[in-house]
Amino acid sequence: MTLRIGTRGSALALAQSGQVATRLGDAQLVPISSEGDRTQAAGTPLAQLGGTGVFVTNLRQALLAGEVDVIVHSLKDLPTAPAEGLEIAAIPKRADARDAFIGRDGVKLADLPAGARVGTGSPRRRAQLASVRPDIEVVDIRGNIDTRLARVGADDPERNLDAIVLAVAGLERLDRLHPVSELLSISDWPTAPGQGALAVEVRAGEGHKVAKLDHRPSRLAVEAERTVLAALEAGCAAPVGAHAILEDGLLFLSARVYSLDGTQHLTASHAAYPEDEKDPAAVLGRLVAEDLLEQGAADLAPLGASGALHGDGDIADGGSAS
Numbered sequence: 001m002t003l004r005i006g007t008r009g010s011a012l013a014l015a016q017s018g019q020v021a022t023r024l025g026d027a028q029l030v031p032i033s034s035e036g037d038r039t040q041a042a043g044t045p046l047a048q049l050g051g052t053g054v055f056v057t058n059l060r061q062a063l064l065a066g067e068v069d070v071i072v073h074s075l076k077d078l079p080t081a082p083a084e085g086l087e088i089a090a091i092p093k094r095a096d097a098r099d100a101f102i103g104r105d106g107v108k109l110a111d112l113p114a115g116a117r118v119g120t121g122s123p124r125r126r127a128q129l130a131s132v133r134p135d136i137e138v139v140d141i142r143g144n145i146d147t148r149l150a151r152v153g154a155d156d157p158e159r160n161l162d163a164i165v166l167a168v169a170g171l172e173r174l175d176r177l178h179p180v181s182e183l184l185s186i187s188d189w190p191t192a193p194g195q196g197a198l199a200v201e202v203r204a205g206e207g208h209k210v211a212k213l214d215h216r217p218s219r220l221a222v223e224a225e226r227t228v229l230a231a232l233e234a235g236c237a238a239p240v241g242a243h244a245i246l247e248d249g250l251l252f253l254s255a256r257v258y259s260l261d262g263t264q265h266l267t268a269s270h271a272a273y274p275e276d277e278k279d280p281a282a283v284l285g286r287l288v289a290e291d292l293l294e295q296g297a298a299d300l301a302p303l304g305a306s307g308a309l310h311g312d313g314d315i316a317d318g319g320s321a322s
């Protein structure tokens, strides 16, 4: 039977759900409007859907209502709490988890002049920029990826920025890697938990429909990263970077918490053999989070305070149907 994949109309959403449709084979994309309130249509109270942004909520309601069979998210934009009646049944092989630096005329972060203006809407990226270049100005920006790229070297002096920071994965999916001047290394610049990964969500009990897309090493890694956020009781917009990798059978996880002004940070790293534990990713994630809390992470950063925001605090998709 043809699987119906609900998708938003933005370029990034279409690229992501299109990729999943191709891999599933017999699947068809169904556009879901991001306007208005679908609560009545689906008969599901908003609160039950876990306080997600309106975009995720609309997609989840269409899924619960049986209008579609599958929805696809950027994992890093999803809150760690699961949605009632639904399950994340597959995490496909993750794309590049790094951030990219896009500088005017190819300029790199270290070579920006003092006072240069760099755009991001993410508290994590803001803190990271400030920590390595306290002499630059960080400008809060919103909008989809193309809107942001257009601001680098823009003619209008109000809009003009010297650089922006975006996820490599989103640029790759939209075929926009050409303006990138620098890939920021994960060890110096850990990115949002789950960055680069997609989450394929279905109604509870229907996981078999998409199970073939699941990539266990990616799933273990992002589960470990997301457990750090959950155990810190931090929202997706908290100034927290985390990265895990399964290599030679060993699951390695490192996470860093920044002060908002970027002047301080704490790092914790641990590793475990997944075979040794029942729920290895969660065990490792909690170990790293406890280490960070013991070092004083809760005093360093407003962990819970940013919990109302989603998507790395930085909705690059802009919510537009562009």
Ligand SMILES: NCc1[nH]cc(CCC(=O)O)c1CC(=O)O
Binding pocket: 074, 075, 076, 077, 165, 166, 167, 168, 169, 170, 171, 194, 195, 196, 197, 198, 311, 312, 313, 314, 315, 316, 317
């Ligand atoms: N914050 C918004 C967002 N959500 C997902 C992506 C694309 C990359 C990904 O899937 O992690 C982006 C763009 C960005 O952060 O540059």
